[in-house]
Amino acid sequence: MKRDDKIHPFISGNKWRKLKYILQSARHAGKTHLVTFGGAWSNHLLATACAGATFGFKTTGFVRGEAVSNPNLSLCKIYGMELQFVDRTSYRNKPLLYEQYVTSNPGAYFIDEGGYSTDGAQGCTEIIDELSLTYDHIFCACGTGTTIAGLHRGCARKELHTRLHGVVVLAGGDFIPAAVRGLYPDTEVDGLTIHTDYHFGGYAKTTPALNSFIRQFTAQTGILIEPVYTGKLLYSVFDLAKRDYFNVGARILVVHTGGLTGILGLHEQLV
Numbered sequence: 275m276k277r278d279d280k281i282h283p284f285i286s287g288n289k290w291r292k293l294k295y296i297l298q299s300a301r302h303a304g305k306t307h308l309v310t311f312g313g314a315w316s317n318h319l320l321a322t323a324c325a326g327a328t329f330g331f332k333t334t335g336f337v338r339g340e341a342v343s344n345p346n347l348s349l350c351k352i353y354g355m356e357l358q359f360v361d362r363t364s365y366r367n368k369p370l371l372y373e374q375y376v377t378s379n380p381g382a383y384f385i386d387e388g389g390y391s392t393d394g395a396q397g398c399t400e401i402i403d404e405l406s407l408t409y410d411h412i413f414c415a416c417g418t419g420t421t422i423a424g425l426h427r428g429c430a431r432k433e434l435h436t437r438l439h440g441v442v443v444l445a446g447g448d449f450i451p452a453a454v455r456g457l458y459p460d461t462e463v464d465g466l467t468i469h470t471d472y473h474f475g476g477y478a479k480t481t482p483a484l485n486s487f488i489r490q491f492t493a494q495t496g497i498l499i500e501p502v503y504t505g506k507l508l509y510s511v512f513d514l515a516k517r518d519y520f521n522v523g524a525r526i527l528v529v530h531t532g533g534l535t536g537i538l539g540l541h542e543q544l545v
């Protein structure tokens with residue numbers, strides 16, 4: 275397992291990978307104010323709030339849905355993020371929300387939901403650069419597809435013959451190859467295996483089977499995983515192994531993309 279969860283408690287895992295070049299581009303463009311988007315439990319909002327505070331940017335988060343309070347949003351505020359709640363219809367038109375905002379804030383810099391961008395994917399290529407062994411299979415969880423796009427690019431650059439697997443954590447995950455091509459149009463998406471059957475009812479949904487797997491895995495290994503992303507990821511790998519999906523002796527890497535604060539929203543269901 276590649277433990278990207280250890281990068282930082284709140285600029286965690288792939289969120290740091292994605293923000294690294296986004297923040298560099300913002301700085302190069304002379305921008306001082308990061309503006310981004312997410313749900314009320316978004317790891318990306320929290321990572322952006324924390325990274326903004328760390329590297330000297332103001333931050334604004336547009337939050338989907340009616341005004342709520344929860345530990346994730348409280349952490350965002352403590353890190354200085356300004357929160358603006360927007361109804362679901364307006365939220366769909368992010369460029370418009372941003373246009374309205376940037377008019378009065380010329381220092382603003384647009385960051386798409388989940389950090390979806392080629393800058394974001396570029397940071398994720400470095401996960402591959404850091405590996406000292408080669409693998410037959412590499413697995414990651416997919417939300418926007420930015421991380422797997424970067425892993426794919428990283429493998430191609432090193433001419434690795436690794437099979438990349440994305441475990442989609444939301445229902446209707448067939449859009450992932452198109453999302454990858456949206457970042458790198460020349461990607462041969464045939465090289466990707468996208469698993470769309472491990473969403474457990476949809477984004478941030480869980481089931482007793484998933485919960486009990488997470489408890490068992492964490493208690494046995496000391497490695498904390500959570501129901502929104504990494505729990506579904508690890509469940510899929512164990513389930514595929516049980517079904518003899520892998521050859522004996524196959525070398526498998528799982529990328530722990532962090533996001534452990536997701537537990538705070540589901541802890542009562544989890545135990």
Ligand SMILES: *Cc1c(COP(=O)(O)O)cnc(C)c1O
Binds near residue numbers: 288388416419422531
């Ligand atoms: C945001 C997130 C993902 C999704 O990554 P994408 O690059 O959007 O596909 C995966 N794992 C964790 C822990 C996350 O927080």
